[in-house]
Structures are given as C-alpha cells and as structure tokens.
Amino acid sequence: ITKRQSAPSIRARKGGEKIVALTSYSAGTARLVDPFCDLLLVGDSLAMVEHGLGSTLSATLEMMILHGASVVRGSARSLVVVDLPFGSYEASPETAFRHAARLMAETGCGAVKLEGGAHMAETIRFLTTRGIPVMAHVGLTPQAVNTFGGFKTQGREREQWAAIEADAAAVAEAGAFAVVLEGVVEPLAAKITQNLDIPTIGIGASAECDGQILVLEDMLGLSPRVPRFVHRFGAIGEAVTAAVEAYAEAVRTKAFPGEANVYQPKAG
Ligand code: KIV
Numbered sequence: 001i002t003k004r005q006s007a008p009s010i011r012a013r014k015g016g017e018k019i020v021a022l023t024s025y026s027a028g029t030a031r032l033v034d035p036f037c038d039l040l041l042v043g044d045s046l047a048m049v050e051h052g053l054g055s056t057l058s059a060t061l062e063m064m065i066l067h068g069a070s071v072v073r074g075s076a077r078s079l080v081v082v083d084l085p086f087g088s089y090e091a092s093p094e095t096a097f098r099h100a101a102r103l104m105a106e107t108g109c110g111a112v113k114l115e116g117g118a119h120m121a122e123t124i125r126f127l128t129t130r131g132i133p134v135m136a137h138v139g140l141t142p143q144a145v146n147t148f149g150g151f152k153t154q155g156r157e158r159e160q161w162a163a164i165e166a167d168a169a170a171v172a173e174a175g176a177f178a179v180v181l182e183g184v185v186e187p188l189a190a191k192i193t194q195n196l197d198i199p200t201i202g203i204g205a206s207a208e209c210d211g212q213i214l215v216l217e218d219m220l221g222l223s224p225r226v227p228r229f230v231h232r233f234g235a236i237g238e239a240v241t242a243a244v245e246a247y248a249e250a251v252r253t254k255a256f257p258g259e260a261n262v263y264q265p266k267a268g
C-alpha cells in the first residue's frame with residue numbers, strides 16, 4: 001500500500017526529483033494517470049474541456065465538487081488539488097475559506113489552488129493557517145483573461161519581471177506549498193525557481209521548474225488545437241475516431257455483434 005502524497009510531501013520535493021502533475025476531471029482518467037503522477041489537479045479548465053464552455057470563468061463550485069470527488073475516488077497515491085473557481089475566493093479571505101472548506105469536505109481532496117500573486121497573499125495565509133493547504137498560480141492566470149486582454153506569455157519584456165517575481169515571493173511567504181508558473185519565459189522561470197523555497201510547477205514555463213503540469217486531454221492528443229508549450233505524447237483522438245468508425249461500419253454491415261458477442265440458451 002502506497003501512502004498518498006500530501007501538501008508537505010510535495011513541498012519537500014523542492015530542488016529534488018521532478019514533480020509530475022496532470023489534470024484529471026473524473027475517476028476514469030484518474031485511475032489511468034494516478035500510478036505515474038505525484039499530483040492530480042482538478043482544474044477549472046474542465047469548464048472548457050469537459051463541459052464545452054467558452055472560458056474557465058464559467059466553472060462553478062458545484063462542478064468542482066462533483067469532479068473533485070470523482071478524482072479522489074479514482075486515485076490512491078497522488079495529491080488531489082482542486083481549483084477554486086472564479087468568483088469563489090476573490091472577495092475576501094472569509095469567503096475563500098468557506099468555499100475552500102466545502103471543496104475539502106465534500107471531495108476529500110488534499111489541497112486547493114487559486115490564481116493570483118501579491119493581492120492573494122492575505123487569503124493564502126488565512127487558508128493555510130486554518131488547515132487548508134494552498135497551491136498558488138502566478139504568471140498567466142486564465143481567470144484574469146478579461147483584464148489581461150487575451151492569453152499573453154508573461155515576462156517577454158524585462159520590465160515585467162519584477163512584478164511576477166514579487167507575486168511568486170508573496171505567495172510563498174504567505175504559506176503556499178507550491179506554485180504553478182504558467183506562460184512565463186524560461187529565464188524568468190529559472191530565476192523564480194532558484195529564489196523560492198517552495199516547488200514551482202510549470203506549464204509553458206520551461207524545464208527550469210521543479211515540476212511540470214499539462215492538461216491531460218492536450219497531451220493525449222484529444223484537444224483539436226494546442227499551444228506551443230504542449231507536447232502531444234499520444235494520438236488518442238485519432239485512435240477514438242478509428243475505433244468509432246470501425247464500430248459504425250460493423251453495425252451497419254451487421255458484422256457486429258458476431259457469434260462471440262451473442263447469448264444463446266442452454267444446450268439440450
Ligand atoms: O485549470 C487548469 O487546468 C490549470 C492548469 C495549471 C493546467 O489550472
């Protein structure tokens with residue numbers, strides 16, 4: 001029996017063996033990826049990937065709870081982290097605590113994630129001092145797409161570095177056990193990773209980070225278009241298309257179900 005990873009065990013990996021993380025939205029995929037991962041994120045990207053919504057801003061607490069509980073049931077060894085959805089944590093530390101506590105209690109997850117740097121430090125401290133481990137998320141933060149005016153790689157201009165470095169330092173100082181660095185240029189990711197005493201988990205932020213995360217559907221080849229930072233490790237979309245095509249053909253030509261798939265009464 002392998003013990004499940006915890007927020008402290010992930011934090012202790014700083015500078016050591018790379019942290020392997022993927023998103024998972026359900027028990028079915030969790031079962032497949034859990035043996036190879038340290039951390040499973042029930043990301044609010046599920047609003048787009050799993051529910052066909054236009055942005056992550058449409059994710060709701062109810063959705064995160066339903067999918068989070070499913071992933072916890074389907075996994076045994078990875079730390080399960082559930083995203084606090086847009087609107088559930090920004091207004092005040094108290095609001096964040098109430099919703100994060102519901103996520104923890106109703107899913108059994110081991111930590112929550114929220115987006116934002118220095119301006120979220122007070123909330124991160126409020127949660128972590130009250131029994132809720134927090135993974136932070138800085139750099140490109142998709143819930144802020146409307147104030148960013150699109151998804152833009154962070155730190156292309158050197159003048160942007162200080163603010164992003166300050167965000168990373170603030171969330172670490174506030175007690176986050178790890179921080180997702182998203183869409184950040186390589187040398188800035190390297191500098192932040194060197195200067196923080198908590199692990200950085202990169203997505204579009206180079207191999208300089210202490211770990212990596214990708215959206216599972218993107219790396220499996222299930223997403224129609226993927227950003228440059230994704231490597232497609234599989235071609236599952238093509239495999240599904242081929243299998244469904246073969247099934248449809250077999251049904252229409254009556255090749256399926258065949259002898260082997262049919263029940264018969266007892267002989268005699
Ligand atoms: O929602 C998500 O999938 C994320 C990532 C870090 C991949 O937040």
Ligand code: NA
Binds near residue numbers: 043044045056
């Ligand atoms: Na997210």
